[in-house]
Amino acid sequence: MASNAPVGKPTDMSSPRLPKVAGIDSTVPAPPHTVAPLPGVPSAAPPSDAALPPGVLIQDRLASWVSDLTTLHELTERLIKTDSLDGALREMLGAGAALVGARRGMAVLEPADGLGPTSTIGLGLAHADLGTIETVPRGSGSYGRLLDGLPEADPPGAGLPEADPPGAGLPGNGPTAPRRPARVPEPIAIRDVRTEEGLDPRHREVAARLGYAASYALPLATEEAGRLGAAVWLYDEPAEPDERRRHLIGLYGRFATEHLARLLQVERARARVATVAEELLPSRLPRVPGVRLAVRHLTGPQGGGDWYDALPLPEGALGLAVGSVSGTGPSALAAMGRLRASLRAYAVMEGEDPVAVLSDLELLLRLTEPARSATALFAYAEPAQRRIVLAGAGHAPPLVVGDHRTEFVETSLSAPLGMLTCWEAPSVELSPAPGETVLLYTDGLLRRTGDATDRAFARLHAAASSVPRADRSDPGAVADHVLRTLLPGGLDPAVEGEDVVLLAARFE
Structure with a gap:
């Protein structure tokens, strides 16, 4: 064998x-x-x-x-x-x-x-x-x-549901036809x-x-x-x-x-989140004699509750606001939209008194959304007189940038909205000189640097001081320089964190 x-x-x-x-x-x-x-x-x-x-x-x-x-x-x-x-x-x-x-x-x-x-x-x-x-x-x-x-x-119709017989799925007619992947x-x-x-x-x-x-x-x-x-x-x-x-x-x-x-x-x-966030914010900034505006808004992957606004008011006045709602995602975006819309209404009714505007906003937030808090800063500006009256609730102070000075506006310390039974803080008045730019920003600008709070404020001051003289006449160029200096790598969309809002107002 x-x-x-x-x-x-x-x-x-x-x-x-x-x-x-x-x-x-x-x-x-x-x-x-x-x-x-x-x-x-x-x-x-x-x-x-x-x-x-x-x-x-x-x-x-x-x-x-x-x-x-x-x-x-x-x-x-x-x-x-x-x-x-x-x-x-x-x-x-x-x-x-x-x-x-x-x-x-x-x-x-x-x-x-x-x-x-x-x-x-x-x-x-x-x-x-x-x-x-x-x-x-x-x-x-x-x-x-x-x-x-x-x-x-892949013949025609592959991947689409096969047609059900007439009446399929109705009582007494049996289940629908099987679906084909x-x-x-x-x-x-x-x-x-x-x-x-x-x-x-x-x-x-x-x-x-x-x-x-x-x-x-x-x-x-x-x-x-x-x-x-x-x-x-x-x-x-x-x-x-x-x-x-x-x-x-x-x-x-x-x-x-x-x-x-x-x-x-x-x-x-x-x-989708970025689209919703952009739709909830102003589509364009108003044109008001005596002041030029520019804004930069950077958002993270989940979308935060940072917002800004610029609202023309009677007699040539202008309302400027920045703020941040706690939380991220769609719920924070929805709350931000409600808060911004409410602030616009209060600004029209009593914009000359920023403390009253924020007090009304705090009461609304406490009654309608007791589990949420927010920071906000509202400024009533009269460009013709170069006069600004502002009040802040737990918000970072504005920064004035000019040829002869770069300094933070001294504001009183106050709690964020929704944290106290009754919020109230004194307002602050300032008079920017011709050619000076006032920067309003959210806390995300400081926290995105990764530094401690005092170090972040020092870096922001240094960035504003180093704006080239040729760029100081353009509020957009001022904002871009500050962002490039503080966040040289930009805002990484893959990194979780707070949004960044920087609103610049240059007074003529």
Whole structure:
């Protein structure tokens, strides 16, 4: 009886040993026509006729699987550390290029629901190169076919609820028809752009100009998240990923799509909050003779309760206000809108007395929102006389900036609105000289510096003192200089914290 011959080692298991991943040899080498993959990423194995005992074969196969899982774990760990759509797309492009053995690529974010946002990110491609690729008709480009849907992979109606029979869901007519999840298009591999059938001539022209000969496009889509976009990697020579590489990039792509879907929801929520906040604040500042106004409003990811206002009053007067409501998010925005609207009404009725305006506002806040507190500063300005009367409730003092002085306005200490049974504090009067600018700001400007309160006040004073003389005639330039000096990196939208409001009034 003939003895059984030893089983030959599968082609995807036999490979020369490359750098290890977590102590396990990689088994998927990079194709010779592309650059080496990222460190720690496995590559495909060349065929071999070597025969191994069954035990060694199983052990090698298990080691290969563990190596693949380790690699995917490391790549997904790096991906989940990204907290922005652009950052996640760039990380996904780099990791995907290593997994498929390519050198360049691009990712297009274009959610199927049409609600945006949209963006295009390149890897090893300049902005002009991305524009050149976008000149290829979408029906010919692989990523465009994925974004628009492939008839053979995504038939009309796929992903939409199937039609219910007449009367379905009504009493006695039984349950509604089952819903069908969205179908995910298959990846598209173009092994050789020069010989591929059905390609638009423009596609071949662009490939020759940019120097790529093949591509592999992956849909950024899952049945749950739907289609968010597509990624395409470009090869320098004719090639396509083997089955093992396709499997790895498929697993990674599904995880990346779910992560992008979460970031997309966060980005849309932030955009909605920012839109609501902007709608609750003045769309433009009024023009009043004798004074020029400018404002800068920076908001965090959740949206805070900082606000400002500039209200024309009878007889050429002007009401200026800044304030902050406790809390963040939609509830704080709603409270801010109510508080600002109330202050405008009180300013029209008794604006000449800022103490009365804030007293009425405190009573309203205590009666209608007893669990909330707020700081506020209201100033009644008469630009023609360059006279300002102001009162503050737990708010930082204004800062006067001019050619001959930079000093804080001395105001009395008082509690925020809603903290005491009856609020009242004396008002302060000041007369800015011609050409001086009065800065009203919220506490977020000081707290965003990360310094202690006294140190933050000193930095604000130094920033205002260092405004170039050529910029002091423009209140917007004064505000920009102060913000650049105090917050040189700007307001990081990913960092939780208070909003920043800076209102500048320059008196002629």
